[in-house]
Amino acid sequence: KENMMLQNYAFYESRMRDEIMKEQKIVNNMRSALAENEFVLYLQPKYELQSNSLAGAEVLVRWFDSNKKMISPGDFIPIFERNGFIMNLDYYVWEKSCQLIRKWLDEGHNPMPISVNISRVSVYNPRLVELLCGLVEKYQIPSHLFQLELTESAYTTNIKAMMEALQEKGFKVLMDDFGSGYSSLNVLKDLKVDVLKIDMRFLEDTENEARGENILAAVVRMAKWL
Numbered sequence: 311k312e313n314m315m316l317q318n319y320a321f322y323e324s325r326m327r328d329e330i331m332k333e334q335k336i337v338n339n340m341r342s343a344l345a346e347n348e349f350v351l352y353l354q355p356k357y358e359l360q361s362n363s364l365a366g367a368e369v370l371v372r373w374f375d376s377n378k379k380m381i382s383p384g385d386f387i388p389i390f391e392r393n394g395f396i397m398n399l400d401y402y403v404w405e406k407s408c409q410l411i412r413k414w415l416d417e418g419h420n421p422m423p424i425s426v427n428i429s430r431v432s433v434y435n436p437r438l439v440e441l442l443c444g445l446v447e448k449y450q451i452p453s454h455l456f457q458l459e460l461t462e463s464a465y466t467t468n469i470k471a472m473m474e475a476l477q478e479k480g481f482k483v484l485m486d487d488f489g490s491g492y493s494s495l496n497v498l499k500d501l502k503v504d505v506l507k508i509d510m511r512f513l514e515d516t517e518n519e520a521r522g523e524n525i526l527a528a529v530v531r532m533a534k535w536l
Contacts, residue, residue, distance in 0.1 A: 332385070333389055336381070336385065336386050336389050337389065337393065339375065340386070340390070340395055341395075343373060343375065344398060344399065344402055346376070348373055348374055348375060348376070349371050349372070349373050349399065349402060349403070350371070350372050350373075350374055351369055351370070351371060351403065351406050351407065351410065352369070352370045352371070352372055353367040353368070353369060353370075353424065354367055354368045354369075354370055355367050356368065364422060365422060366422040366423045366424060366425065366457075367422065367424045367425070368424070368425050368427075368459070369403060369407050369424055369425065369426045369427070370383075371383065371399065371403050373386055391429060391430065391431055394431060396429045396431045396432065397429070397431055397432050397435060400426075400427070400428065400429050400431075400432045401441065403426055403427070404426050404441075404442065404445055405445055407424055407426050407456065408445045408446065408448070408449040408451055408456060409449060410424070411424065411449070411451045411455050411456065412449040412450070412451055415451065421455060422455075423454060423455045423456070423457050423482070424455065424456070424457065425457035425458065425459045425484055426456070426457070426458060426459065427459045427460075427461075427486070428458055428459065428460050428464070429464075430461065430464045433460065433464045433469055433472075438472060439472055439475045439476055439479070442456075442458070442476065442479075442481065443479055446479075452480070453479055453480035453481050454480055454481075454482060456481065457481065457482045457483075457484055457505075458476065458481055458482070458483050458484065459483075459484040459485075459486045459507070460483065460484070460485060460486065461485075461486045461487050469501075470500060470501055473501060473502075473503075474502075477502070477504070482504040482505065483503050483504050483505075484503065484504065484505040484506075484507055485497075485503045485505070485506050485507060486507045487507065487509045488506045488507055488508050488509060488529070489508055489509040489511075489512060489525075489529070490509040490511065498536065502536075506529070506533050508526065508529060512525060512526050513526075
């Protein structure tokens with residue numbers, strides 16, 4: 311046994327090559343796609359449950375390539391997060407959203423607020439507050455109509471000062487996917503978010519639905535206390 315050599319084996323599948331080729335195609339086309347406005351904004355409505363009335367929307371982004379074929383966010387977002395291009399896409403979505411709000415105001419509408427996502431990568435940008443304030447000033451839109459969503463995982467960074475600066479400027483900060491991680495309550499101890507977006511897994515079918523319902527009720531009560 312002492313003379314036995316340790317041997318490692320790896321099995322190649324054609325699927326691996328296909329994944330590499332798909333990722334490289336996304337990387338090769340991402341900059342031209344941004345320049346050609348191939349990324350399209352979709353608005354997912356938010357409803358006030360008690361009155362069943364529209365209360366706003368969340369901005370989602372979809373990529374339609376030059377052949378009008380949709381590339382799934384599940385394919386390009388992780389790649390952009392790894393190579394840093396997500397910061398470019400974030401700013402693109404933020405600016406397009408501000409333009410949309412400005413358009414509604416110019417047309418005489420009374421728009422509901424829309425929320426945009428701030429990626430974990432953009433949270434590290436020291437100019438984040440400056441960039442967001444610059445956009446609302448450029449398009450002359452009320453900051454309360456332009457809400458900011460951060461996933462729970464993004465709150466692991468030291469962003470308390472940044473959040474407070476944004477809230478002082480009139481922005482509302484939303485914590486997305488609340489309850490999906492391990493540090494939810496600890497985060498709320500230190501940060502004053504304006505809205506909790508509860509992770510939808512609390513609503514999935516389980517063996518004991520009553521437990522999920524009780525947790526949801528407790529989170530709602532806690533949010534009101536805070």
